Amino acid sequence: MLDELRELIINELNLEDVSPEDIKDDEPLFGGGLGLDSIDALELAIVVERKYGVKIKSGDDRNVQIFSSLAALAKHIEENRTR
Amino acid sequence: MAEWLENKERGSLWTMRLMLFLCRHGGQGLVRPLLYPIVAYFSLTSSATRAASLRFYSQVRGHASWKDFFSQLLCFARTLLDGIFILSGDTDDYTVTSHGREMLIEEQKRGNGMILLGSHLGSFEACRILVREKAGLNVHMVAYFGGSQKIRSILDELNPGLADRVIDPTEPDAIFRMRDVIENGGVLAILADRVGIGDKKASARFFGKQIDLPAGPYLLAHVLGCPVYSFFGLLAGKNHYDSYVERVAERIVLPRQGRKQALDAYVQNYADRLEYYCRKYPYNWFNFFDYWKEKG
Numbered sequence: 001m002l003d004e005l006r007e008l009i010i011n012e013l014n015l016e017d018v019s020p021e022d023i024k025d026d027e028p029l030f031g032g033g034l035g036l037d038s039i040d041a042l043e044l045a046i047v048v049e050r051k052y053g054v055k056i057k058s059g060d061d062r063n064v065q066i067f068s069s070l071a072a073l074a075k076h077i078e079e080n081r082t083r
Numbered sequence: 084m085a086e087w088l089e090n091k092e093r094g095s096l097w098t099m100r101l102m103l104f105l106c107r108h109g110g111q112g113l114v115r116p117l118l119y120p121i122v123a124y125f126s127l128t129s130s131a132t133r134a135a136s137l138r139f140y141s142q143v144r145g146h147a148s149w150k151d152f153f154s155q156l157l158c159f160a161r162t163l164l165d166g167i168f169i170l171s172g173d174t175d176d177y178t179v180t181s182h183g184r185e186m187l188i189e190e191q192k193r194g195n196g197m198i199l200l201g202s203h204l205g206s207f208e209a210c211r212i213l214v215r216e217k218a219g220l221n222v223h224m225v226a227y228f229g230g231s232q233k234i235r236s237i238l239d240e241l242n243p244g245l246a247d248r249v250i251d252p253t254e255p256d257a258i259f260r261m262r263d264v265i266e267n268g269g270v271l272a273i274l275a276d277r278v279g280i281g282d283k284k285a286s287a288r289f290f291g292k293q294i295d296l297p298a299g300p301y302l303l304a305h306v307l308g309c310p311v312y313s314f315f316g317l318l319a320g321k322n323h324y325d326s327y328v329e330r331v332a333e334r335i336v337l338p339r340q341g342r343k344q345a346l347d348a349y350v351q352n353y354a355d356r357l358e359y360y361c362r363k364y365p366y367n368w369f370n371f372f373d374y375w376k377e378k379g
Contacts, residue, residue, distance in 0.1 A: 014339050037283065038258040039299060043306045045259070058259035 001074045009070075012047045013040050025071045041067055048073075053082030100237070106167050111176065114164060122156045135373045142290050142375065143361060151366075158366040162318050166208035170241040176322050183312075183328035187220055187270065190310060196265030198304045198311045200275035200331060200353060204360055205317035205367040206324070207272065221269040223248045225261065227279070252279070265307045272314070273300045275353055276370065285346040287354035290361075292375045296350045305335040313356055317364040325364075329356065 006020040009029070018034060029044075030036045045056040054077050056063060066076045105114050126133065126149070133152050140147030140155075169177060190197050199222070201207050207224070228251045238246040250260050264271045275297060278284045283302065284295040304311045311331040319325040331353065337345045361368060 014342070037281070038252075039283070039302045039306060042258045042262055042303070045262075046306065056259060058256050058263050060256075063259065064255050 001078060002070060005070060005074055005077075008047060008051070009044060013043060023070055026069045028068060029070060029073065030067055048077060051083075052077050052080075054080045102164075103167060103237070103240070106164070106171070111168065118157065118160045118164065122153065122160050126153045126156050132371045135371055138373055138375075139368060139370075140365065142292065143365060154366045155368060158318055159369050159371075162206035162208065162367075162369075165318070165322070166206060167241065169208045170238075170245065172242070177324070178322065179316075179324045179326055180319070181326045181328075183330075184326065186328055186330060187312060191220055191268060191270070194268045196268050196307070196309050197270055198265070198300055198307075198309060199270050199272045199328075200300055200311065200313040201272050202274060202276040202313075202315065202357060203369040204276070204357060205315050205364065205369075207314075207316060221264075221267075222272055223250060223261075223264045223269055224272040225250050225252055225257075226274070227251060227253065261303065262307060265309050273297075273303075275300050275313070276357060285343070285350040287347065287351040289354045289358055289374070294354065294375060296354060298346050298350065301335050301346060301349045302337070304332070305337045308334060311335060313353065315356075315360050317360065317367045319364070327360070 002025060003020065006023045009015065009023060010018055010020065013036065015034070023029070023034065027033065030038065030041050049055045056066065062076070066073055102114075105117075133149075136152040136155055137147040140151040165177065168174075187197065187199070201224075226249050228249070236246075238249065250257050250264075252258075261271055278295050278297050283298040285298040285301075286293055286295055288294075300311065310333050313329050313331050314326070316324050316326045332349070335349065
């Protein structure tokens with residue numbers, strides 16, 4: 001799952017200069033060293049919804065936690081995926 | 084960097100409340116004549132703002148004088164005051180000449196959410212007149228509250244429910260609330276003429292010199308696959324506004340290769356429209372800082 005997400009992030013967010021090893025399991029995905037912002041987060045959320053059937057809802061207190069790291073996002077998807 | 088964010092609003096919350104009180108209890112007849120001494124005072128005492136103003140009119144028209152600054156401040160003060168009256172529901176005294184509004188209504192009928200690019204040229208409140216009286220458009224606005232609950236409470240005092248339709252982009256959930264507005268077929272208004280701290284930007288020529296403009300609205304439209312329109316609501320006479328809606332793009336197309344060039348092209352197109360309306364309505368320019376500063 002973690003490697004699948006790494007690839008998804010690099011491909012879908014068009015990150016030419018980032019290699020899979022640059023995306024660490026426990027480091028922040030957004031607002032951190034990868035230079036990703038909230039629009040990237042939205043783009044990723046849309047891809048995640050399409051691919052795994054997991055919708056990131058507004059007003060959900062867990063959102064900050066879900067996007068806090070690759071591992072947290074993977075865990076959320078594993079627990080909620082419908083496809 | 085992002086000088087406008089650091090510039091504290093000169094009118095404190097206290098004076099805002101005083102103005103509100105005078106508007107409510109005194110009405111237009113009492114408050115309007117007060118604008119002249121207030122504007123005269125600010126035009127004499129705000130030297131940094133005056134310098135930025137003169138720089139702007141020199142760039143735009145080749146010459147500038149104190150009169151330009153006074154006219155600009157007066158126009159600004161009038162739109163602020165109009166905003167208070169209009170947001171309070173006092174719209175009968177105002178007229179609007181509207182161009183292109185039907186495109187928005189048509190999109191909404193088809194259930195399409197859309198992004199509406201606003202600016203600090205003119206007044207967004209003029210749009211609210213249209214919204215309330217004619218179109219029934221469901222408009223949400225992206226605006227900085229700076230974490231201030233006080234501004235929120237003043238907005239709510241003016242117009243209950245208004246604060247709920249304002250999305251502060253610094254809040255963690257903001258981007259998903261923006262998505263919801265578009266997915267629900269609403270209008271998401273974003274100011275497109277100032278770059279905030281940390282915003283992605285693109286560059287364009289504006290009156291012959293380079294500026295940075297925010298790229299975020301176009302990226303967002305690209306991600307959400309929604310159309311983009313621009314809106315200008317311009318004070319054109321006593322209690323009268325001219326409003327213009329133009330289609331920016333049915334879809335924002337940003338190819339993987341050459342994304343930067345594509346963004347620059349969209350931003351340049353917007354800068355050209357901004358310049359066009361600046362020439363037509365020069366005193367509606369409400370960016371009171373050195374607009375070309377960052378690029379020199």
